[in-house]
Amino acid sequence: MNDAFDRRLFLQGAVSLSTLMALGLPASAAADEGALSFGHVKPFSFGVLVDRARKSASEAYVPPEKPAPGITSKLTYEELGKIKFKTEDALWADGPAPFPVTFFHLGTFFQKRVTINVVDGPNAREIIYRKKSFDMPADSPAQAMPDGVGFAGFRFQEPRAGQVDWKKNDWVAFLGASYFRSIGELFQYGLSARGIAVNAADPNPPHQEEFPDFKEFWLEPVPNSTNQIRVYALLDGPSVTGAFSFLMTREKAVLMDIDAHIFTRNDINRFGLTPLTSMYWFSEQAKPTAIDWRPEVHDSDGLALWTGAGEHIWRPLNDVPSTTTSSFSDSNPRGFGLLQRDRNFDHYLDGVRYELRPSLWVEPLAPFGEGSVQLIEIPTNDEIHDNIVAMWVPKDPVKGGQSFNLKYRLHWAADEPFPSNLARCVATRLGNGGHPGTARPAGLRKFVIEFLGDALKSLPYGVKPEAVVTTGRGELSYIFTEAVPDGVAGHWRAQFDLLVDGPEPAELRCYLRNGEEVLSETWLYQYHPF
Incomplete structure (x- = not known):
């Protein structure tokens, strides 16, 4: 994934579906300028989604659709930077959920169609892509994009009732494969999480790394809540399917309670659960002479572990000479995470504010069993690549036809949430x-x-x-x-x-x-x- 593109590109992105349905209006009633349009009403529940993922695992994999490739191939980084979602068209710009939703346009780096639905009670409707909901230059290649092709992803804006302008600030984004990220408590994007990692950096051919996609999402308000939102996602890939529920809480830190039901189509050599993805180039510990004018460049500087036996471990990250995997065997770990401990601006001197990048901690909400936290470090010579992965890998080999249910909480924060009394x-x-x-x-x-x-x-x-x-x-x-x-x-x-x-x-x-x-x-x- 092109991290420079991902971290720099967050497009600007408003009649509520609940309002339309309460008024008894059909989807076509929202098709005028300045409003979203919606597809047909379909029943929805998380249980049905889990069944759909389970059934899909027994069927042949069908790659996601890539609509209008002749157009998306022309929507380069520069061209997409000129396209902004109209905030007046944001989902829930006027309620009922506290966080308006804006959408990412398809382009060169994100060509796969993502279907996004909005949930109201036992039903859901697809949000239909219309290019008139995007501001774009008259000569943009996207002007030729037909309606109904879907989106690349979406993001949640800050709350309408908050102290910052929601039209200019967002706090969670889902974009690309099964990647998602949050700004945490320091209001700065940095590392990412993923739904799953399949054969990441596996040295044993023919086990090629796969990047399963969140191919469809459902967005649901949390009744009577001013700081929570729920997202459901359907994951699909050549070797795995899954149904995910995210209960996301916007507090000082951003919390995500995740319930993941995962089903395997094929044998998987390296099965990475709760994967975290970050960037580490160099720090004070070992920096080649004159490689860069800045003292340090990294989104995270170490892996922290709180083992099942209660030991607290700190493993500084490396820019390695060749791809390296380190395994930390454990049974029912209490947590682990990629952290940014160095918060001193003078140690970075960069306007992109590396000292504010969030730390990301995985807290199991149900026992993980036996396995290992695996740390993958990949050589890099620039800051534009995510070259660090940390994930939980079960001890036993993973075969096709298996199922897993994982419950865990992600803490997007300034520090690990359960620090010890030790130095x-x-x-x-x-x-x-x-x-x-x-x-x-x-x-x-x-x-x-x-x-x-x-x-x-x-x-x-x-x-x-x-x-x-x-x-x-x-x-x-x-x-x-x-x-x-x-x-x-x-x-x-x-x-x-x-x-x-x-x-x-x-x-x-x-x-x-x-x-x-x-x-x-x-x-x-x-x-x-x-």
């Missing part, structure tokens, strides 16, 4: 190993890991925490801790040198303790010698 890792730094004024042996690397937190503030005067460091290969030396000389209470750093031979990565582990008392979360790192 947390706030920086990882690498440099040449050895002592000042002495020869620096080839292959010797120094690691400096900063920890900050209340558990370190309470240490008695003169007591130093112990750094417990282990490595999967190589030789450790010169291990010690010291207070960071910045006057900040509870700010310590652990240092050690590592000598390794050969290019294979080394798996490192470090935490701080005082006697038998654990003081910090566990730092994990995959070091790629260079």
Whole structure:
């Protein structure tokens, strides 16, 4: 997915279906300028949607329709940037739901038709695409687009009764394959979530990665709610189908309670549930000389895990030399997420506000069972590509004809929602190993890991925490801790040198303790010698 296109392009996007139906008006009554139009009334329920997905899994896969390819192929990034959905035509611009809905136009990067319906009680109607609901130049290729071709996706605007102008601000967007994202509590888009990941970065041919699509959506108001909305989605792909329910809450953080019923058509080698997708290029830990003028460029800087056994783990992200998958085996994890911990503008210096990118945490609402959190890191030389994936992968092989029901909550927030009382890792730094004024042996690397937190503030005067460091290969030396000389209470750093031979990565582990008392979360790192 072209992340630069996705993150920059959010089009502007209003007679309510409930109002039309209450008035007893047929769909054609909404066909005048300045209003949406709707298809025929059809019965709808989530149970029926689950049955539809289950039945579809036993049938041959039919790829989504790509209407008017001769037109969409001409709607490039630049051309789509000139097309704006008319906010006066937004669904629920006047109620009853608190969040008006605007729509994305089909184009070069998003050619697949997405059907979008609005739910009213036990019934639903399709929202019909009409080009007159979009502002576009007179010479735009989209002027030739016929009505009824569908949309590329949609987004929820901020509430009409909120403090910001809803016509200029949105908080959730569904666009492309099964991708969706939210601005979280810091009002900035960044990483994305997906409905499912199939054979992501699988090194075993012929298991090609698939990108199942949310091919149809249903939007439903939540009765008497001023901060919630519900979305249903039908997922379809060559090897999998699914029915998803999203209950989305607009609070300080954005919460999404997801109930997913997933059915497999074929065997799947790497079956990724609750997948999160982000971008990491470089940070303070290891940056090639003069690669870019900015100190850091990333949407997320680490993977956080809260294991079923209660351990808190922090794994900084890498820009790896080749595609790498790390697996963290667990049973019934309490949560995991891709976080942006560094919130200092001076560490980025960029107007796109990387320091405000949301963190995204997965909280199981029902046991996940046995499996692993898998972290996929893909090499990149630019910020336009999403090159990081974190997902839950069941332990047992996944065969065609299986079904899964997953219940979980996504927290789009500034930080993980359940922080521990332990000190947390706030920086990882690498440099040449050895002592000042002495020869620096080839292959010797120094690691400096900063920890900050209340558990370190309470240490008695003169007591130093112990750094417990282990490595999967190589030789450790010169291990010690010291207070960071910045006057900040509870700010310590652990240092050690590592000598390794050969290019294979080394798996490192470090935490701080005082006697038998654990003081910090566990730092994990995959070091790629260079």
